[in-house]
Amino acid sequence: MAREIERKFLVANLDWKQLAKKKTHMAQGYLNDIQQPGSKSSIRIRLEGDEATINIKSLEIGLSRDEYEYPVDVSDAEKMLKTLAVGPVIEKVRYLVDIEEHTWEIDEFLGDNDGLIVAEVELDSEDEALELPEWIGREVTNIVRYYNISLTQKPYTTWSEDEKNSFE
């Protein structure tokens, strides 16, 4: 069984930016409200670098769901996310930074999560030693409100000062 082991941190400053080897603009949002009674599908626009898609998934309960995905123009995807998205848009710039044998993924959120920067690194085992770069801040690996699914439901710009400054 494959198992992903990741640690997640805030950043202490922006020194990592000059080290980035790659920068990708990513955004996704929904065109319909899947919470509405009678909704039969989710309709998602996703933008990743110079590619964009529209994805339609059936909302059936059960093991399998139908899924349809088609490419759309990046400029169309940007405009749809800006003007037609229902609910929060997850929008971020992902930077890749190599530090020794690890590649850090640093997500600088925009839109409804503006102000949040999270650095993630994948490890081979849970007890693998990891030297933290000096621009790494507090660890948030186990704080649920930083999970991607949480940020969709309760985006960072709606957090209280307490939620932003507490690490329990």
Add this chain to the structure above:
Amino acid sequence: MAREIERKFLVANLDWKQLAKKKTHMAQGYLNDIQQPGSKSSIRIRLEGDEATINIKSLEIGLSRDEYEYPVDVSDAEKMLKTLAVGPVIEKVRYLVDIEEHTWEIDEFLGDNDGLIVAEVELDSEDEALELPEWIGREVTNIVRYYNISLTQKPYTTWSEDEKNSFE
């Protein structure tokens, strides 16, 4: 200014079918409920013969609306209309029948309008003489519930016997 002059009839029998020079399967339906508060777009799947599209239109009030349209696979469109459409699906087979200088469009509805067959002919002027083929039935040109927009809101299978049999 262009102005379309059309007369619309029911059919008295199915004799027109053997005269058809072309037959096209057409269907359209919406993936979201545009009546829901908070809806920002309409998301329509349309199937016409061997082509299908997904169309997204902004629901702004005003002169102009943004519109996005992409091709989708016909088999995907058929399955989406069958399983994911919200509200009535307009589905029909359109037959073209040439009678002297006129081409009749005969729509045999399926799905939510099953049982309805309507024959339309375009004329050059309102008082143009028109010889009616023997398979033509009652004229319904001026009956609002036969308009396409009406059939979307109140499909034929929901009509009372009175509504089906009255021609006023």
